[in-house]
Amino acid sequence: PLSPLSPGSGWACRAVLSDAHTRTVRRVAWSPCGHYLASASFDGTTCVWKRHEDGFEVVATLEGHENEVKSVAWAPSGTLLATCSRDKSVWVWEVDEEEEEFECVSVLSAHTQDVKHVAWHPSLQLLASASYDDTVRLYREDEDDWLCCATLQGHGSTVWGLAWERSGQRLLSCSDDRTLRLWQRCDTQGQGSGSEQSWQCVCTLSGYHGRSIYDVAWCHLTGAVATACGDDAVRVFEEVMPASP
Amino acid sequence: MAARFSGVLQLTELDDFIAPSQECIKPVKVEKTPGKAAAKIRIEADGSYFQVNQDGEAQKLEKAKITLNDCLACSGCITSAESVLISQQSHEELCRVLALNKAAAAQEQKVVVVSVSPQSRASLAARCSLGLLQTAQKLTTFLKSVHYVFDTTFSRNFSLLESQHEFLRRFQRQAEDKKALPMLASACPGWICYAEKTHGSFIIPHISTTKSPQQIMGSLVKGYFAEQKHLAPDRIYHVTVMPCYDKKLEASRPDFFNQEYQTRDVDCVITTGEVLKLLEQEGVSLSDLDPAPLDTMLGAAPELSTHRGGGSGGFLEHIFTHAAQQLFGIHVGSIHYKPLKNKDFQEVTLERDGEVLLHFALAYGFRNIQNLVQKLKRGKCPYHFVEVMACPSGCLNGGGQIKLEGGSSKEELQRVERLYESPRAEDPEENQAVRELCEHWLGGWGSQRAQEVLHTRYHALERANSALNIKW
Numbered sequence: 001p002l003s004p005l006s007p008g009s010g011w012a013c014r015a016v017l018s019d020a021h022t023r024t025v026r027r028v029a030w031s032p033c034g035h036y037l038a039s040a041s042f043d044g045t046t047c048v049w050k051r052h053e054d055g056f057e058v059v060a061t062l063e064g065h066e067n068e069v070k071s072v073a074w075a076p077s078g079t080l081l082a083t084c085s086r087d088k089s090v091w092v093w094e095v096d097e098e099e100e101e102f103e104c105v106s107v108l109s110a111h112t113q114d115v116k117h118v119a120w121h122p123s124l125q126l127l128a129s130a131s132y133d134d135t136v137r138l139y140r141e142d143e144d145d146w147l148c149c150a151t152l153q154g155h156g157s158t159v160w161g162l163a164w165e166r167s168g169q170r171l172l173s174c175s176d177d178r179t180l181r182l183w184q185r186c187d188t189q190g191q192g193s194g195s196e197q198s199w200q201c202v203c204t205l206s207g208y209h210g211r212s213i214y215d216v217a218w219c220h221l222t223g224a225v226a227t228a229c230g231d232d233a234v235r236v237f238e239e240v241m242p243a244s245p
Numbered sequence: 246m247a248a249r250f251s252g253v254l255q256l257t258e259l260d261d262f263i264a265p266s267q268e269c270i271k272p273v274k275v276e277k278t279p280g281k282a283a284a285k286i287r288i289e290a291d292g293s294y295f296q297v298n299q300d301g302e303a304q305k306l307e308k309a310k311i312t313l314n315d316c317l318a319c320s321g322c323i324t325s326a327e328s329v330l331i332s333q334q335s336h337e338e339l340c341r342v343l344a345l346n347k348a349a350a351a352q353e354q355k356v357v358v359v360s361v362s363p364q365s366r367a368s369l370a371a372r373c374s375l376g377l378l379q380t381a382q383k384l385t386t387f388l389k390s391v392h393y394v395f396d397t398t399f400s401r402n403f404s405l406l407e408s409q410h411e412f413l414r415r416f417q418r419q420a421e422d423k424k425a426l427p428m429l430a431s432a433c434p435g436w437i438c439y440a441e442k443t444h445g446s447f448i449i450p451h452i453s454t455t456k457s458p459q460q461i462m463g464s465l466v467k468g469y470f471a472e473q474k475h476l477a478p479d480r481i482y483h484v485t486v487m488p489c490y491d492k493k494l495e496a497s498r499p500d501f502f503n504q505e506y507q508t509r510d511v512d513c514v515i516t517t518g519e520v521l522k523l524l525e526q527e528g529v530s531l532s533d534l535d536p537a538p539l540d541t542m543l544g545a546a547p548e549l550s551t552h553r554g555g556g557s558g559g560f561l562e563h564i565f566t567h568a569a570q571q572l573f574g575i576h577v578g579s580i581h582y583k584p585l586k587n588k589d590f591q592e593v594t595l596e597r598d599g600e601v602l603l604h605f606a607l608a609y610g611f612r613n614i615q616n617l618v619q620k621l622k623r624g625k626c627p628y629h630f631v632e633v634m635a636c637p638s639g640c641l642n643g644g645g646q647i648k649l650e651g652g653s654s655k656e657e658l659q660r661v662e663r664l665y666e667s668p669r670a671e672d673p674e675e676n677q678a679v680r681e682l683c684e685h686w687l688g689g690w691g692s693q694r695a696q697e698v699l700h701t702r703y704h705a706l707e708r709a710n711s712a713l714n715i716k717w
Contacts, residue, residue, distance in 0.1 A: 063622075064615045066443075103586065104612045104619075144587035145637075 015055050020047045027071045032078045040072040046083050048095075048102065059100045062093055064107075075120045075127075080105070082127050084115035090129045090139065092146050106146035110137050119162040122220070128171055130159035136173050136183070138197065150197040152183050154204070160213065161228075166220035170202075174213035174227060180205040180237075208235060334493045336519040336526075339484055343390055346482070355482040356474065357391040360462045363398050364488040364556055365517040367665035368646040371657070372521065373531040377667050378549055382536030384520075387529060393540045397485065398550060400462035401558060402673035403683075404432065407455045407699045408560055409567040410690060412630060416572060424450035427621070427628045430560045432457040434495035435635030436614065437703065444618060445705030451621070454700045458558065459485050459492055460501055463510025464698040467503065469686050470542055479508035487514050488643030491635065500701050516645025544678035550671040554580075556641035556662060557609070561593065561632040563673065565605050568629075569595050573602050582607070589613050589637050592628075605630045610637035641665060 023042035030037055037049040037056065046062040046069050066087035073082050081093040081102065090108040095101070113132035120127055127139045127146075136152035136159055157176035164171050171183045182205075187198040211230030218225050225237040285297045286306075294306040346355055361384065370380040385394045408430075415425040431437060431453040440448050456464070462485065467478040485492065495501070496511035503510065515523075524531060539549075554562025562580055569575045575595065582591040585606075590613045595603035606628045608617045614633060620626040636642050641661050649657040673679060687695045 063619060104615045105586070107611045107615070 017049065017056055020049075020058050020061070021045065023068075026069065029072050029074055031074045032076055036074075038072045038074065038081060040069040040083060042068040044069060044085075046072050046081075048081075050100070060095075060102045062091075062102055062104075064091065064104060065089070070115060071117045073118045073120050073127075075125060076122060077125070080120075080125070082118040082120065082129075084118045084129055086114040088113060088115060088131075090115055090118055090127070090137075092127065092139075108139055108146055108148060110139075110148035110151070111135070116158065117161050119164060122164050122166060122168045124168060126168075128162050128164070130162050130173060132158045134159060134175075134177075136162065136171070138199070140197075150199050152181075152199050152201070154181055154201045155179070158212075161215040163216045163218035163225070165218055166223075171199075172216050172218055172225060174216040176212040178206065178209045178211065178213060180208075180213065180216060180225075180227065205237065208237075334496070334513050334515070336515050336523045339513055339515055340523070340526075342482060342513070347390070355480050356393070356476060357482045357484065358393045358395065358466050358470070359388050359391050359484045359486065360395045360397050360400070360459075360466065361486040362459070362488060362640075363396065363401075363551060363665060364640045364643065364646070365486045365520065366396075367556075367641065367661045368488065368517045369520065369531065370664045371661045372647045372649055375532055377664050379536060380531065381539055381549060383531050383534040385537040385539060386534045387524065387527075387531065389537070391484070395462070395466070395540055395542060396549070397458045397462050398552070399542060399678070400465055401458035401552060402676050402679045403461045403465075403699060404455055404458045405552060405559065405563045405673045406679070407690070407695075408453055409564050411453055411455050412564045412568055413571055416568065416629065426630075427451055427626055428453050428564075428630045430630075430632045430634070431455060431701075432558055432560065433491070433634045433636075433640075435489070435491040436633045438491070438494060439614070439635070441703055442706045448618065448621070449703045449705055452703055454702060456699055456701050457495065459487065459495060459514075460510060460701065461699060463496070463501060465542065465682075467506075467508065467510050468698060469682060472686075473543070478503055478506040481508075482512050483510065484513045484515060485511050486517060486520055487645060488517055488640050489636065489645045490516060491644075492516075498701075516643075517647050518645050521647055541678070543682060549668040551666060551668045552673065553670045555607075555639060556665050557632065557634045557639035561605050561607055561630065564630055565593055565595070565603060568603055573597065575602075586616075587613070590616075604628050605632075607632045607634075609634045609639050611635070 017039070021039065021041040021043050025039050025041045027040040028037060035051050036059070037051065038046055039049065040046045044063065044065050044067055046065075047058050048060040048062065049056040050059045062081070062083065065083065065085040068086045069083050070086065071084050074080070075082070079095050081095065082090060083093070084090045088109060088111050090111070091104055092106040092108070093102045094105045096103070108129075111129065111131040111133050115129050115131045117130040118127060119129075125141055129137050129139070131137070134153070134155045134157055136155075137148050138150040138152070139146050140149045152171075152173070155173065155175040155177050156179075159173050159175045161174045162171060169184060173181050173183065175181070181201045182203040183199050184202045185197060186200045209227065209229045209231060210233075213227050213229050215228040216225060217227075223239060227235045227237070229235065287295045287297050287303070289295060295303045296306050297303050343357065346357065361381070366377060366380055366384070369384065370377050373380065375383070381396070388394050412428055415422075415428050419425045429440075429448070429451045434457070437452070440452060463483060466483045467481055471478045471481055485496070487493075493514040496509060496514045501510045502508075552559040552563070554560070565580060566577045569577045573595070575597065577595070580593055582593055584591045589607070589609035591607045593603075593605045593607075594601055604627055606617075608614055608631050614635070617626065617631060617633070634640065636644065638658060642658055646661070648654075649660070683690060683695070687698060689695065
């Protein structure tokens with residue numbers, strides 16, 4: 001085994017934000033600009049913290065989900081936030097930057113079970129969600145509301161995590177069914193009059209994981225994919241390019 | 246099944262995995278004598294439970310019972326109870342009741358009254374490609390095995406007028422009563438159930454206590470109409486035709502149950518879609534029927550009328566116009582709605598010399614209700630009155646309306662809207678029949694009877710928060 005990469009000089013705990021949530025904090029996410037931190041909790045709320053010189057302050061508490069919030073994600077634009085919950089819904093929130101106020105823009109109830117994760121497309125206003133109902137769903141804005149524009153079926157069990165490729169062309173999902181699935185859009189832009197987009201599973205990685213795969217991360221610098229698995233291992237995958245003829 | 250109730254109602258704690266004993270918010274009271282020590286429970290072969298005390302004495306335990314109404318209000322484990330409700334109040338049930346009624350002895354027979362909402366009528370008209378009046382008349386013919394077919398536009402007059410009065414009272418006491426304003430509309434049961442369950446005692450003081458047109462119709466049919474016909478209220482079977490399923494829940498509220506006569510003000514709610522099913526079942530096409538003259542509760546009704554202000558009843562419009570006149574002496578000709586973040590959230594303002602006198606809003610759909618309630622909680626709600634409806638685009642787009650084929654859903658809705666708005670718009674204050682009924686039967690707007698007939702109350706639902714409720 002390689003020797004560990006140069007160790008940092010250590011980590012210091014700068015803040016303990018313990019008064020905002022009354023139950024497990026399940027997910028945290030930094031805003032693209034770095035000034036805000038969102039925390040999603042089983043208490044049904046999502047707090048948005050503003051970073052100051054000397055600490056963090058709650059600038060907004062997003063309420064409305066009926067029960068445990070499982071995930072929160074900032075859109076790359078920084079003005080939208082998505083949350084998802086065991087109440088089967090995905091909420092899209094918009095921030096009014098001046099007022100530092102968040103308003104609910106849409107409540108999407110496309111999933112039929114607990115929604116575990118939400119992930120924004122790296123550049124478009126396209127949102128993906130993963131659920132206990134074994135599907136991944138995609139949402140986009142349509143006039144003054146949002147709608148579900150695609151349902152990705154194929155996994156045989158709960159989809160726990162999602163990761164977009166840097167270019168946004170493809171999406172990876174990991175599941176309790178011990179597989180990774182790679183999805184790609186297959187209809188050309190502007191084809192068809194309906195709001196539905198067509199996505200296909202172009203690759204399924206099975207047989208590598210011994211247990212449920214809880215998370216997947218796709219490095220936007222190197223293209224490498226890492227997975228977190230219930231079999232106590234971290235795996236790293238790389239796309240093998242076909243040899244040139 | 247769950248998809249049929251409004252989005253607002255659906256989002257309240259529906260989960261297929263909860264064990265009823267954990268999530269049920271209706272603790273059942275069972276008569277038990279308190280024991281000194283722990284007892285053992287023995288289950289017999291036939292499934293009955295016996296509590297065995299320390300001295301060996303066995304006591305049969307009563308089965309815990311929860312009524313359907315309790316279940317529905319809770320939604321804790323509604324998934325299976327829903328289907329029971331839907332079948333209990335459906336067109337099949339109506340057919341069953343009508344058949345039974347026909348076969349019953351004369352003194353047992355009930356007078357069946359059907360009250361049709363204008364939204365349902367517009368939806369049927371669009372589907373059958375008929376004009377509104379024709380639809381009303383042919384529907385009257387179709388329902389001929391019932392005795393009377395009324396229009397809830399009539400009872401809506403009372404709802405609108407009383408809401409106007411209530412608003413003025415609240416506006417005038419806002420200095421002493423911090424909870425008087427904003428006043429929130431109460432005609433939508435999806436909104437009411439959500440408010441009671443999720444925000445409880447915080448929001449209830451803001452909700453208008455004026456009953457919805459459906460329930461005022463119930464009170465009028467089982468009260469005024471029954472008296473006119475010399476019938477006891479329980480001799481009338483009152484059916485309403487509504488654009489959504491949430492209205493079924495409203496009809497079954499205990500507050501709308503007449504204890505004295507053991508009868509509900511509205512016995513059965515069927516949706517527009519269910520009326521269509523009835524037509525299809527009978528193999529009847531509405532357009533083929535002959536028109537019949539329309540029934541009225543009192544007075545002659547030569548033609549259909551409607552109210553201004555949109556397909557959800559026009560509460561904002563009527564309260565605004567009335568308040569502007571009564572409080573500030575300003576006559577409002579037409580109202581200008583300013584859309585905000587989305588088309589289901591709109592504002593209306595009355596200004597004079599740069600000062601805002603009245604600030605009202607429409608908030609339809611769950612996301613807007615969310616934002617409204619959050620603003621209220623933070624003390625940042627600038628409105629005096631909000632017309633709250635659970636369904637995006639309002640009642641004309643209710644979950645029980647008929648889905649038309651062909652064309653986009655937007656076009657369909659516009660067609661229904663045009664039909665809905667086609668009759669002459671009437672000012673409730675100018676309706677002779679309303680005035681007569683109010684004077685002679687209610688005894689005036691401020692009377693005791695008016696209070697009973699036109700107002701209701703709400704109940705916050707407390708939820709038990711325990712660690713058992715967590716789903717990891």
